[in-house]
Amino acid sequence: PLLRLERQWAKQDKILGVSSGKKRSFATASAGQEDDGAPAEGPLLPGWEEHWSDEHCCPYFYHKGTGQSSWERPAMPPDSDGE
16 A cells, blocks of 8 residues: 555646655654644544554544545645745
């Protein structure tokens, strides 16, 4: 499953135009944290559920309707009062 997710991330990065020079860290992605160590925030998008992986000892996210899973929290960024 991890290889499939890494391929999915690479495909999404290519679509979004994200530089592949900065590799995603499995440890921070799987722990629901951003690369700077801050926890991911914001409510989950509709249809997504958070589950625990006993094998990897970290949370993952699952969309029952599509069968898609993700190590990254599928959420909108929190609103910023400063903008």
